[in-house]
Amino acid sequence: MVYSQRRNTGSRRLLLSLLLLTTWEAGSGQVHYSVTEEAKHGTFVGRIAQDLGLELAELVPRLFRLASKGRRDLLEVNLQNGILFVNSRIDREELCGRSAECSLHLEVIVDRPLQVFHVEVEVRDINDNAPRFFRQEQRLFILESRIADSRFPLEGASDMDIGANAELRYKLSPSEYFDLDVRANEDETNFLELVLKKPVDREETQEHSLMLIATDGGKPELTGTVQLLITVLDANDNAPEFDKSIYNVRLMENAPNGTLVIKLNASDADEGINKDIVYLFSNLVLDNVKSKFTINSNSGEIRVKGKLDYEECKLYEINIDAVDKSTFPLTGHCKVIVKILDENDNTPEMVITSLSLPVQENSPLGTVIALISLSDRDSGANGQVNCSLTPNVPFKLVSTFKNYYSLVLDSALDRESVPSYRVVVTARDGGSPPLSATASVWVEVADVNDNAPAFAQPEHTVFVRENNAPGRHICTLSARDPDAQENARVSYSLVERRVGERALSSYVSVHAESGRVFALQPLDHEELELLQFQVSARDAGVPPLGSNVTLQVFVLDENDNAPALLPGGAGELVPRSLGAGHVVAKVRAVDADSGYNAWLSYELLQPAAAAGGARGPFRVGLYTGEISTTRALDEADAPRQRLLVLVKDHGEPALTATATVLLSLVESGLAPRASSRAPEGAAGAPTALLDVNVYLIVAICAVSSLLVLTLLLYVALRCAAPPGEGEGAGAAGKPALVCASAVGSWSCSQQRRQRCAPGRVRPRPTSWPSAPAFLRVLE
Template sequence: MAYWASVFVLAALWPGALSVTRYSIAEEMERGSVVANLAADLGLELGGLAQREVKLDIFTNKKYLDFNKKTGELYIVERIDREYLCPAKPTSCFLKLDFIIETPLRIFNIELGITDINDNAPHFRRDRVELDVSESATPGERFSLPNAVDPDVGINTIKTYKLSTSDHFTIEIQTGSDGTQYVDLVLTKSLDREEKAVHKLILTAVDGGVPVRSGTANIIVRVQDTNDNPPQFDKQTYTINMAENTPIGTLVVNLNATDLDEGSNSEIVYSFTLYTSEKTQDVFTLNPNTGEITVKGTIDYEDMKFYEMHIEAKDKGAHPLLGQCKIVVHVTDMNDNFPEITVQSVKNTVPENVPVGTVIALVGVSDRDTGDNGKINISIHEAMPFILNKSSDRPTHYNLIVSEPLDREKVPEYDITLIARDTGKPPLSDNETITVHLLDVNDNAPQFPQSFYTIRVMENNAPGSLLSSLTAFDPDLHENQYLVYFIIEKEIANTSMSMLFSINPENGNLYALKTFDYEIEKEFLFHIEARDSGSPPLSSNVTVHIIIVDQNDNAPVIVSPWRAHGSVVEEKIPRSTDKGSLVAKVIALDTDSVHNSRITYQFLQVTDASLFSLDQYNGEIRTMRMFSYKDSRHHRLVVVAKDNGEPALSATVTIKLLTVETDVKAYSDMTEMPLEYDIFSDINLYLVIGLASVSFLLLITILVTIVLKCQKSKPNKTAPPSRNSVISESNSTIADSPLVSNDAYWYSLFLAETRKGKLVVRQPVPKGSRYVVSSIPRGTGLSETSDSAASTL
């Protein structure tokens, strides 16, 4: 805002002197405000000024004003501050300058009178004043306060002082000889530090300008203490609940006695009074400086239910003051006592057949705690055939009784863990273990791992060899477990089992007493009994099946072609024999089992391999082509018959063939015709009758020989075969040879034998018995035996 305060022109022209032009401006005029129109005031033409040089010299060395030649106006370039230009606070303040126009030179003296405005507020040299006043000071005492300053002048300077509202203080203003005002703080009411330790006052200096401006200073009055207040506790009596067994060092209470005084007058020392018992002081300790009461001994509810402590608090003033209080500690029962189990009587050893309901032990329980902490529940740790019943006449006693049948073989010993647990929080428990051993009773019969034993015994075993170990198990103990083994007597063909086998009565080892021959004895079936030594003894038996396993201990026996002397057979065949004609048939028998008696045939030596062939399964030797004139008349064939055993056994036969120029058509036709009983001519009828008679006599001789042999060596229902007989028992455990049951074999055998001038007769006997095949040379009445042992098919 720009305005003219006043404009006046003083033109005093003295001879030889310049004129002075004065203006009055307010210091608050803004930049650009026009101070005066010098061209108009000085009578200058604007057009002429524009052609001349104009400058302003400001004596304060600061450019506050400037001149506009176009308008002829003097305007403010920099805001004018009266307090800066006239710091000594004179009554009047002028800014002097020269207005110079050249060509021709003219100088005008200009003075600007700066009018003061209230642009400065009063302020204190110290805005915070602190005073220490004793609370014992009397009303009327004075305290000097600093005065304020104001750079403005006249009515704009400080006019008066004011103090904020206070019940205890006021101010008085003094004026000095130079007009300066001084302020005193006056106490009007006694102070109480405990009521108010610090008084905060505000001193305000106010000027007389418009608008009014003021400045403030903070007056802090600190009230100095005197020992006029005793220490005081929050309560006269403190009631505290504390659990027993509280750890040592635990804080019981932190006493905080207060003393309204300060300094040493408020420093407090705590102590027990004489009313506190020594026993209490043994359990609790008091920190004299902090007032903390902590546990230093054992708190036991069962020993003391509550404690009383009398405490004194004393300050450190010159004349000490003190206060007192009482602390009552009620001890809370904690579950700090474990239940106790007392076994008053016990039976540590009982028979396993002890009756259900038998009392094993009498157990008592107790707990020193009270309430729920002293209530006890007792139980068995895990499921067992025992229970606890509470005694009717003694509530804290229990009977441990048998609740289920006991079995030593399942559980020989019981560790019965009794657990007593109270109902406190947290619950405490105690345990006691009662060990009960069960005495064995002979209540278990021996048991074999299997109900049926199949034992395979290789024939030709050594007498006394171990066959197997038949061990039974008895879960009982001691004599109830000691087992004795027996072979239950059984006779086979008037022979007792104890003559064939023996068993060790202590360990059940089964031995063979003789050497077995598979071709005579195939199997045995009997029972073995195991009996314990208890009273009464218990036993069980098991079935034993002995199977004699065949060995390849019999070599094949060649029964065809017939060999009367030695192992060489001589044969004659026509040279006109056709291709594929049967020359001879080699038949070998083996008395071993089926596997070991399977026979195959091979040429061991042949004169001409292109002329003869040998069927490896049926032993037939046939021509592979017709004889030619180049072929030799003599042929030597060596055939080996080998069984299927391991290692294989064999027999050989040598056949010498002589080719002749003979018409053998009728003979050849006879060899190819089917087997018929009417091929025999009347001439041979007598020969057949003789053969039958000889065969019958031979059979009788064989039976007598078998009986004698059985009496001397070993019983057997199977008669031993004769050297020149083939015996097979149908529907028995002895394996039948395919050759016996196959009529094709008998046809081949008959054909081969008849070509050698022999008769082969198959004599059927009742079903289930043997077939007896006899081989008799033609023209003889006696049986001729071969050089090999008989074979069982």
């Protein structure tokens, strides 16, 4: 009845401890909770969402989740209320063995943006493991001749719990012959000996049966028992004795086979065969110990037999018996405690998780790329791990907790410069020599639309002959965008504007994908000398980026206009008294073309002849169209002179027009002055014409020289600049258009002499005055 009440009281105390011992604290960058092992499913651990500063409404959208090494189902979070609770059975001994500290390390990961929190849940021990003996019974053989206070080693019990729950007390069942002596060695483990209180008599009792009870310090207390069967032997007076009852040996792990551990020495006071000693492993020695060590029965040398691994076992206890060779042998006992020393034989282990790839090139500094956790099975400095990165990468490692790192962005990224990085993470322990492990992470840089399409030059100049076919390809524009995919897909369009009374799109068009520019209709040099407009290039990014280029299209003249005669000078009255060199009429003509195509010359097709086949009395100026007398008129000349004047330009092929001039020869008293110019006499006319020709020749030479220099300069600029695309593509920069004549003087349309705004349509001229040769440069 009392025992039942104690159990109920212990259960209530256990439940109360589960509720009261669940605490938390924030420190060293983590949240700390504690929970007792064997807690029931659903046991409250802590308000993890509140303690981490997270809102309950954002747990599900931000993909709140737990991550931990090993088993992940021990603890769980209720996403509705943010409470961390026990999900399945927690066994501290299964998790941490007999380690004094036992914690569950959790990583709380939330996305959008990525955040990592470290949570440590301490698992507190309860007294759930009873002391346990490795054997159900232990057999001892004792000679009846053994004196009082003789001692015999016993195998103690073990308890998987820690602290007070593992502090064992031993009790021996009552006996008049035997008592129990418990001593603690330097490793704080119990050394048990059965003490003979008084000599036994084999003839009286051949076998004694005792019960050894081990009790731990938990609440409630748990016990374990083993039966001791003692057989009384009738032999030998003196048992072998060792120098020490306990030998402590330190041995490096990975010691090669055959390494000497210790050489034992026991002595026996007897003589003869009773003094000869054999060294044996006690029947208390477990099989795993026998697999690691061997003993020489004659010399007492203990040597390494198998592989010693500090991470597998740190300490071995070896019970040795020294038995003499008498018919009734006596046995001496000792214990060899072998401590294994750690070597740096385990390389660090590295786990890279939660990779946020690819990384946007406009990601802010401090963006978390990956999580790195490190571990090393060694201990001490051999298990202390540092982490480093390859140099010259825009990333760095940030320590978030012990052996936990975050790979974060340290400097700005530019995909157009470096599209990806190979990041090598090196983990190195503190051993001597140190061991290291490496892991590679390919970090791809994702493109953002941060580059606008760019043309090779801000202006392009092309030359197109007038009267082109509709739809003719003028040139091809190309813009380069260093971005990728949609951000680099460029489309072209016209920047719409008005050209005179018409829209620009009625003259030209641009293909949206290829950038090819086409003339939609024939261009007329006489209407439009220069068509200047802008083409826009836009990428397909969000938002789109773009740039413009200016295209200058010079329309080159062709000889498509014949000379046009101006009214006036068709009929004139000429006095017969005129001498040679007098101007009697003038043929006026203009040509809507430019340059050589507008340079006109005149000649008589049917000169009037005098009576008797003499030379005709009239001639026409080659470039002036002035009709003058070649000699003095006389009575033999017909009274009506019909002159047919051919007007011809210098185009290829040349176009012509004809003018008919009717002259009436009258007496001097009846005719007005034939010319507004004062008569100079026959002698003065050739001199005036000669002066004019000299001026014309000098002007033509000057214009021709300047034309040659201009063409040389234009060719040099074309060779120095990158070649243009498309038909008739010009060099970069502002073009120079040169109109000149190689011989004689020429006429150029008034349209060419006027400075016009690019792309502006101007009306045809109404008057075309003759002029000497000239040079004009459009800038």
